[in-house]
Amino acid sequence: MDEPFGPEYVRPAQPDCPRCGCCTAVLCEKGRSSLLRCQGHVDDKHRETVYGCPCSAETTKHTASWRMAQVRVTRMARELPILPEAEAMLRALAAGSTTADEEGVFPQLKLRGLGQLVHGLPGITPLGHTYLAAREDVRAATAVRVVDVDKKARTARVEVAAWRPDEPVTVLLDQIISDSGLDVDSLPDRWLTAEANCHAEHADRLVLTGFQPSGALPQGWMPVSGGGVA
Template identity: 70%
Template structure:
């Protein structure tokens, strides 16, 4: 049978991403909101090409991978901290001290993403600073209200009563659901509790963990001018 449109069909080329040069715009849009990053959304043939795409990297602020890495480092610091000798090494790197490492402890930091080699010299990573902050910060239980969720980006906007009432913070929707055991559909408008470093200077430094159902709120709690106020 003769094919009226020619022997083969070619999929129209997709626009390149204007930020990275290794992916299409559609791939980066998907990858930045996915724990799989761009790497996890291509076939084996193209993985080497997009493996280090900055648009979805955990070192790029506000990607899903970045948000997950912040929580991972915070939980590591609070729940399974490094042994004392390794943490001392990390603190020395944070101060810019040129270290000697006769016991070869530094690989324990690189394995966890807390350290890296820069021009052949050991150095702390941004995630390493997150770990140390989580070790040193005062964390407390606070009431949190979920304002809304975005199914496309898999994020939720929440208000943290003990931090800055009225200022919304973006967190991973699936983190809230997994921690609390609640369905995503039930999250908007719900009051929860979470652990937070309420002395954080900005939303990027605010690390929320351990979401759970809130105890009944005290009588008189209302929202005033967009904020949760007793």
């Protein structure tokens, strides 16, 4: 039988992601680097299938959505904190208390990702701990140097002068661009200012906000290990 339009093209199957049971490896690679997560890169037919994929979730460290969640919750804690009674309950949960929700504030914590039900009882999430840390941390402006950018992963490595200038940390590239208004190609080796909790014990606890272009640095100024300057 003749085939006037040629043989039907069938797209080769893509390998499954080894870390989840819902996506292909290619989709999860894209989702980890995207604020849209995996669900934002499929059609309506498959969105429910990949919804909540752990490979791109904000509860999974070092995904784009996780990095943005740290920034979002830190800014919430500093600029628009939850009600005092809600924060009191969050602190009680952080201390391991199973106190009853007499004020009816737990739904607020759950809505903001700060609380969750564990075996039917109110509990605190990692983001809840991030929120409390942001309420207590000393945050201050610091000089930040952009070491390099990864356009594909949408991240940048930066050195934080008042933290550990010899230990680059990864931040969202789009956060820097949105905050500073600078062009991506102008960022490598550029000095900026940002607000940071410079007493953070490790990079996963360091949260940078409010990136802005820096003025000219004094001649001979350079950061040294330990957070000082020379």
